[in-house]
Amino acid sequence: MPSDALPPSDRPQAPKSGQQKGARTSVLPKSAKRQRVTLDQMHARLLGVGMGFLVIYGAVALKATFATVLMPMAPEKRQIASQVPEIPKSDPHGAISGDFVLPSVKRATITDRNGQALAISLPVAQVYANPMELIDPEDAAKKLRQVLPQLDEAETVRRLSLKKQFVYIARDISPVQEIAINNLGIPGIYFEPGERRHYPLGRTAAQVMGGVDIDDHGVAGVERYFDQRLNSDRTPLRLSLDVRIQAVVRDELQAAQDNFSAIGACAIVMDVRTGEVIAMVSLPDFDANDFGHAPNDARFNRAVTGMYEPGSTYKLQTAAMALQLGVAHIWDKFSTIPIHVGRFKISDIRTDHFAPWLSLTAVMAYSSNPAAAHIALDVGAQRQQEWLRNMGFFDRVPIQLPEAGRPIVPSVRNWGISTVMTVGFGHGMAEPPLSIVRGTAATVNGGILVTPTLLSQAQDLNDTQPADPMLRPAAYKPTETQPDKLPEPVGPRLISEENSAILRRILRLDVTQGSGKNAESPGYFVGGKTGTAEKIGPHGGYLKHVNITAFTGVFPMNAPRYAVYVMLDAPHATAATHGWTTAGWIAAPTFSKIVSRIGPMLGMFPDTANAAAIDAALAISMDPAVPHGYRPLGPGNDPGDPRNAKTPPHAPLKRN
Known part of the structure; x- marks a missing residue:
């Protein structure tokens, strides 16, 4: 069709100026252009929306990172933020009982x-x-x-x-x-x-x-x-306790309790110079994790709460006060003849192995009750009370245990002659075992009454002790020039060094030749005193053949360091004890086993090479010679003998 016949819009256009003839041009309809513009806008909008979501998700992720990783909220704050109801302090049944304060400090180990x-x-x-x-x-x-x-x-x-x-x-x-x-x-x-x-x-x-x-x-x-x-x-x-020593003491004590069928037992190991309690065992015991369900008898601490008549272990105090007060000497002799007081009689279990008159050293070795009563009478009621009070026997033993009990002592108003005599050989009053250990330590450490403590002396005691000075054991520090030197005892001096040395020899004599022979532990030079007391029944009277058997001792006697106390409650005789339930047959052997096992753990080893020389240095005679110029108490010189009323033994010869 001729171009002239076409509509103007469809006719071929002549090339513009500068455009080559024959070049092809892209001609799009307007609808296609509008469609392309719409697609571009959609792409831009989608990109914008995607970027928006990316920003939002990024912000959320960043916030979550801060909240959970970089800066997490504390659990308490999360609880408060979520409006959790307050927790009462302690009510297992769900009753609200006041404001709750979250624990801020955990209990120390x-x-x-x-x-x-x-x-x-x-x-x-x-x-x-x-x-x-x-x-x-x-x-x-x-x-x-x-x-x-x-x-x-x-x-x-x-x-x-x-x-x-x-x-x-x-x-x-x-x-x-x-x-x-x-x-x-x-x-x-x-x-x-x-x-x-x-x-x-x-x-x-x-x-x-x-x-x-x-x-x-x-x-x-x-x-x-x-x-x-x-x-x-x-x-x-x-604490001052050593779990190794504690385990050994418990092991030996449990074996003794089982062997002698005792209803209870206790044992204590204490440093006589610092007062540190190294071991304290009371049987029966319990698992501490089950404290709330433990029976009362198991929770009962016999070492500080139990009150027992000390028996002959108290004779050590009678001898100490007599020596220190100057009313008796080691060569003085005292009668072992039974004493009748009203309807009661003070006598010994057996007297066939010693004479009717014994020196003070023999009185301790053979543990004669009438002789100890005579010594106490020479001391007198007032001075006896003062001595026991100064030794702490009238008060609670100062130890960091709330269960520490108060001793049972006679009224001062009723402290007559019979009380003087019975207390002189360990009857008529009741003391906790730790008090006996404390008194024993004072007799051998140079005469110083130390304060027992359950705290290790290696730490600062000022931060852990109460204000009461009686409950604050004195700390010690080795000298810089002698860091290994034994610590000096701290406390009031009640016995002189000279008398303390005599008492050490007397206690050693009790083990080598006296009632405590079964307590011997070769190489450790132990010394001590047996104690047997009849147990008091539920109605107040004494139970015949039911005893409290105890042994209080120290080792080594040439350089006293540790006191050991063993007590068994109501033991039964066995074939090995030949029917006896006394301390020499029951408590003393247990003491020996404990010393032999704990000695090496405490860094002390038996010295058998020098045993003869050490025993010779500790030796004291059963019948000491009377020094020139002294008149000894004894037959014909007893101040209580009416035949000597006009010629007291103090004149003309010296007594002090």
């Missing part, structure tokens, strides 16, 4: 003198619920029992159905159980962080450790005495 943990706190959780937020109490209880098998499902359903905002579900669950319960996703179930006291060594020093209540506050033993310190200072509390 308790260790022995070598750093062995005796009590530690473990992280636990308490599970509680807000029943008002629960959907299905029965389903919640069923799920909880899957993690806590010991849970009473019926009781839990009842508690979760209460119209309350707070009920406890379980206490002291482990972190693993806490995670498992949390993963159940039960609404209205919450956790309270806490801690549980644990005693890794179980029965070791159980009565000394004591226990804590449900709120982790001490209720007995050192846990109670140092409760404030343990809850305010995270530094471990280091």
Whole structure:
């Protein structure tokens, strides 16, 4: 068709200026152009929306990173933010009892003198619920029992159905159980962080450790005495106990209790120079982790709470006061003839092995009751009371145990002649065993009355001791020039060095030739005193053939360092004891076994090479010679003998 016949819009156009002839041009319809513009706009808009979502998701991710990794919120703040109901301080039944304060300080660890943990706190959780937020109490209880098998499902359903905002579900669950319960996703179930006291060594020093209540506050033993310190200072509390010595003493004491069928027993090891208690065992005992369910007899600490007539162990104090007061000398002789006081008779179990008159040294070795009564009469009631009071026998023994009891002593108004005599040989009053150990230490350490302590002297005592000076054992520090020198005893001097040296020889004599022969431990040069007392029955009278048998001793006597006390309550005779239930047959052998085993642990080894020389230096005669110029007490010179009323033994010869 000719171009002229075409419409103007469809006619071929002449090329524009500069455009080559024959070149092809792209000519698009207007509808196609509009479609392309629309697609470009859509792409731009989609890109904008994508960038927007990217920014939003980036912000969320950044916020989540800060909230969970870089700067997480504290658990307490999360609880407050989620409006969790407040937890009462202590109410296992779900009653709200006041404002709750989250624990900020955990209870400090308790260790022995070598750093062995005796009590530690473990992280636990308490599970509680807000029943008002629960959907299905029965389903919640069923799920909880899957993690806590010991849970009473019926009781839990009842508690979760209460119209309350707070009920406890379980206490002291482990972190693993806490995670498992949390993963159940039960609404209205919450956790309270806490801690549980644990005693890794179980029965070791159980009565000394004591226990804590449900709120982790001490209720007995050192846990109670140092409760404030343990809850305010995270530094471990280091005790004077040595768990190695404690274990050995318990082992030997348990064997003796079983062998002699005793109803109870106790033993103590104490440093005579510092007063540190190295071991304190009371049987029967219990697992400290089960304090709340332990029977009363097991929780009873016989070492400080039990009151027992000391028996002949008290004769050591009678001899000490007589020597120190100058009313008797080692060569003076005293009658062993039975003494009749009213309807009572003071006599010895057997007298066929010693003479009717004994020197003071022989009185101690053979443990004569009438002779000890005569010595006490020479001292007199007033001076006897003063001596015992100064020695601490009238007061509670100062030790960091709330259970320490007060001794049973006669009234001063009723302290007549019969009391003087009976107390002179260890009857008529009752003392805790630790008091006997303390008095024994004073007789051999140079005459110093030290204060027993359960704290290691290696730490600063000022931060752990009460204000009462009577309850603050004095710390010691070795001198810089002699760091290995034994610490000097700190306390009031009650006995002179000279008399203390005499008493050491007398105690050694009791083991080598007297009633304590079975306490000998070769190479350790032990000395001590036996003590047998009839047990008092429930109605106040003495029980015949039911004894308290004890032995108090020290080793080594050439350089006294450790006092050891052993007591068995109501032991029975065996074939090995030949029917006897006295201390020489029962307590003394146990003492020997303990010393032989703990000596090397304490860095002390038996010296057998120099045994003869050391024993010679410690020797004292059963019948000491009377020095020139002295008139001895004895037959014909007894100040109580009416035949000597006009010629007292003090004149004309010297008595002091």
